Amino acid sequence: MNPVAIKVACSNCNLRELCMPLGLNKEELERIDDLVAVRRKVLRGTALFHNGETFKALYAIRTGFFKTTVTTEDGRDQVTGFQMAGEIIGLDGIVNDHHTCDAVALEDAEVCEMPFHRIEELSREVNSLQRHVHKIMSREIVREHGVMLLLGSMRAEERLAAFLLNLVQRLHARGFSQSELILRMTREEIGSYLGLKLETVSRTFSKFVDDQIVEVKQRHIRILDTEALKRIVNLQPCL
Amino acid sequence: MNPVAIKVACSNCNLRELCMPLGLNKEELERIDDLVAVRRKVLRGTALFHNGETFKALYAIRTGFFKTTVTTEDGRDQVTGFQMAGEIIGLDGIVNDHHTCDAVALEDAEVCEMPFHRIEELSREVNSLQRHVHKIMSREIVREHGVMLLLGSMRAEERLAAFLLNLVQRLHARGFSQSELILRMTREEIGSYLGLKLETVSRTFSKFVDDQIVEVKQRHIRILDTEALKRIVNLQPCL
DNA sequence: CGACACCTTGAAGAGGTTCAAGAAATGTGG
DNA sequence: CCACATTTCTTGAACCTCTTCAAGGTGTCG
Numbered sequence: 305m306n307p308v309a310i311k312v313a314c315s316n317c318n319l320r321e322l323c324m325p326l327g328l329n330k331e332e333l334e335r336i337d338d339l340v341a342v343r344r345k346v347l348r349g350t351a352l353f354h355n356g357e358t359f360k361a362l363y364a365i366r367t368g369f370f371k372t373t374v375t376t377e378d379g380r381d382q383v384t385g386f387q388m389a390g391e392i393i394g395l396d397g398i399v400n401d402h403h404t405c406d407a408v409a410l411e412d413a414e415v416c417e418m419p420f421h422r423i424e425e426l427s428r429e430v431n432s433l434q435r436h437v438h439k440i441m442s443r444e445i446v447r448e449h450g451v452m453l454l455l456g457s458m459r460a461e462e463r464l465a466a467f468l469l470n471l472v473q474r475l476h477a478r479g480f481s482q483s484e485l486i487l488r489m490t491r492e493e494i495g496s497y498l499g500l501k502l503e504t505v506s507r508t509f510s511k512f513v514d515d516q517i518v519e520v521k522q523r524h525i526r527i528l529d530t531e532a533l534k535r536i537v538n539l540q541p542c543l
Numbered sequence: 544m545n546p547v548a549i550k551v552a553c554s555n556c557n558l559r560e561l562c563m564p565l566g567l568n569k570e571e572l573e574r575i576d577d578l579v580a581v582r583r584k585v586l587r588g589t590a591l592f593h594n595g596e597t598f599k600a601l602y603a604i605r606t607g608f609f610k611t612t613v614t615t616e617d618g619r620d621q622v623t624g625f626q627m628a629g630e631i632i633g634l635d636g637i638v639n640d641h642h643t644c645d646a647v648a649l650e651d652a653e654v655c656e657m658p659f660h661r662i663e664e665l666s667r668e669v670n671s672l673q674r675h676v677h678k679i680m681s682r683e684i685v686r687e688h689g690v691m692l693l694l695g696s697m698r699a700e701e702r703l704a705a706f707l708l709n710l711v712q713r714l715h716a717r718g719f720s721q722s723e724l725i726l727r728m729t730r731e732e733i734g735s736y737l738g739l740k741l742e743t744v745s746r747t748f749s750k751f752v753d754d755q756i757v758e759v760k761q762r763h764i765r766i767l768d769t770e771a772l773k774r775i776v777n778l779q780p781c782l
Numbered sequence: 783c784g785a786c787a788c789c790t791t792g793a794a795g796a797g798g799t800t801c802a803a804g805a806a807a808t809g810t811g812g
Numbered sequence: 813c814c815a816c817a818t819t820t821c822t823t824g825a826a827c828c829t830c831t832t833c834a835a836g837g838t839g840t841c842g
Contacts, residue, residue: 374688374689374691374692376692376696376777377777378777378778380692380696381696382688382691382692382695382696384688384691384692395680395681395684396681396684396685396688397681398677398678398680398681399678399681399682399685404685404688405688424670424673424674424677427667427673428666428667428668428670428673429667431663431667434663434666434667435663437677438637438663438676438680439637439638441634441637441677441680441681441684442634442635442636442637442638442680443638444684445634445635445680445683445684445687446635446638446643448684448687448688448690448691449613449621449623449635449643449644449687450613451687451691452613452621452623452687452690452691452694453613453615453619453621453623455691455694455695455738456621456694456735456736456737456738457615457619457620457621457735457738459797459798460797460798490819490820490821491820491821491822492820496695496696497695498695499694499695499696500798500799501798501799501800502820502821503798503799503800503821503822503823504797504798504799505821506820506821506822506823507798507822507823509821509822510822510823522806522807522820522821523820538615538616538617539617698829698830699829699830729787729788729789730788730789730790731788739830739831740830740831740832741788741789742789742790742791742830742831742832743829743830743831745789745790745791746790746791746830748789748790749790749791761788761789761838761839762788
C-alpha cells in the first residue's frame with residue numbers, strides 16, 4: 305500500500321465543475337488546490353479503502369470506475385453504489401472515523417485524495433465550499449432514497465431498466481454516448497446492487513434483447529429504445 | 544399551515560446530547576440556542592414537509608414519531624425511514640433547495656426548526672457544530688447502506704427481525720424498555736419500509752409468535768427472545 | 783353502536799431463485 | 813501464438829418465497 309503520489313491542482317482540472325463548487329474567485333481557487341494532498345492510482349480489482357480502515361480523507365474520482373460494498377457479519381455483501389469520474393467517495397467514514405464499506409476499482413483508476421480535516425478547515429472560510437460539501441452529502445442521501453425505492457418496490461425488469469437509464473445518463477453528462485455503454489461490472493455485481501441474482505440479471509437482459517430494447521454483447525450495451533426503458537420504469541404494476 | 548410557534552433553548556433541553564454536539568462551552572451553547580427558530584407542533588397524520596416544498600430548515604424531533612416517504616411519478620411510494628426523538632430530518636432538501644420526500648408524523652409530535660442558513664453560519668464558527676453536522680449526514684448515509692443491505696439480500700424473516708432489533712435498540716437508547724415496544728406505524732408502513740406486503744409482515748409476526756420469539760397484541764410487541772432475533776438476522780442462508 | 787381502518791389467515795399464483803450444464807470470453811504459461 | 817484454466821455469461825427446469833385475492837376478525841372513534 306504505497307500509492308503513486310503526484311502533486312496536482314484543481315484549478316486546471318477539467319473535472320472541476322463536477323466535484324468542486326462553481327463561481328470561485330482566483331484566491332479561493334488557489335486555496336482549493338491545497339485540498340488535494342495527492343493523487344493516487346488504484347489498480348483494477350484493488351481497494352481504495354476497506355471496511356474498518358481509519359477514515360482520513362474523501363476521494364474525488366479523476367478517472368476509472370468504482371463499486372462500494374457493505375458486508376454482513378456472516379459474509380453476505382451488497383453493492384451500495386457504482387461511482388465514476390467526478391464523483392466523491394468516502395462519506396461513509398465521517399461518522400465513526402472508520403470506513404464502513406469497501407471501495408474497489410472496477411477499472412484502473414486515479415483519485416484525488418482530500419484530507420477531511422482540510423476540507424473542514426477550508427469550508428469554514430470558503431462559503432461555497434461549505435455549501436458544496438453539504439450538497440454532496442445530501443445528494444448521496446437522496447440517491448440512496450432512490451435505491452431504496454428501487455429495491456423495495458420494483459420488479460426485476462424495472463430495476464434493470466432504471467439501472468441502465470441511470471448509468472447512461474451519468475455517462476452522457478460526462479460526454480459519452482446516450483445510447484452505448486460498456487459495463488465495468490459483472491452481472492453478479494449488477495445483481496447485488498439491484499437485489500437480484502446474476503441469472504435474473506442475465507435473463508432480463510435477454511428479455512430486453514428479445515423485445516429489441518437493447519443490444520447486448522457481453523458488457524457492451526447499446527440502447528435501441530430509451531423510451532421503452534422509461535416506460536418500463538414508470539409502468540404501473542397492474543391497474 | 545400556520546404552526547404553533549414557541550421560542551425555546553437547546554441549552555436546557557434534555558435531548559441535547561442526542562441532537563447537538565457535546566463539550567460546548569457556555570458561550571457556544573448560548574449561540575446554539577439561537578439555532579432553533581421555533582418549535583412546531585405536528586399533529587398525527589399531518590406532514591412536517593412535503594416532497595417539492597422549498598427547503599429552509601432541518602428539524603430536530605423533540606417528541607413524537609415520524610416516517611419519511613418517497614414517491615414515484617406513477618404513485619408508488621416507499622417508506623425510507625422512521626424517526627424518533629433526538630433525530631434530525633430534512634437532510635434530503637439540501638441538494639436542490641427542495642425536499643424530495645414527505646415527513647409525516649405518526650403520533651403527535653413537536654420539532655425544533657433550525658433554519659439551515661443559520662446552521663451553516665454557526666458551523667463556520669463553532670467547529671464542533673460543523674463536525675456534528677457532517678456526522679449526522681454521514682450517519683444517515685451509513686444507515687441507508689444498512690437498509691440497502693436489508694432490502695437487497697435478506698428474506699422476510701430476517702428483515703422483520705432486523706427491523707425489530709433496530710427499533711428496540713433505538714428506543715432503549717432513549718430510556719425505554721429493551722423488550723417491549725409499541726409500534727407507531729401500520730403493517731403496511733412496515734412492509735413498505737422492508738420491501739414486503741402487509742400480509743407478509745403480518746404472517747411473519749405470526750410466525751415469530753408461534754416460535755415464541757415475540758408476543759404480539761396489535762401494535763404492542765414484547766420481545767421474548769432477543770437472541771433468537773439476532774440469530775435470524777445473522778443466519779447464513781444455506782451453507 | 784355502527785362505520786372505518788387495521789390486522790390476520792387461507793388458497794392460488796407469479797416472479798425470482800436454485801441447481802445444473804454448457805458456451806463464450808479472458809487470462810496464463812509454455 | 814496457441815493450449816489450457818478460469819472467470820463470466822446464458823439458458824433450462826424445478827422449486828420456493830412472497831404476492832395476490834379474498835374473507836373474516838379486531839379495534840377505534842365519532
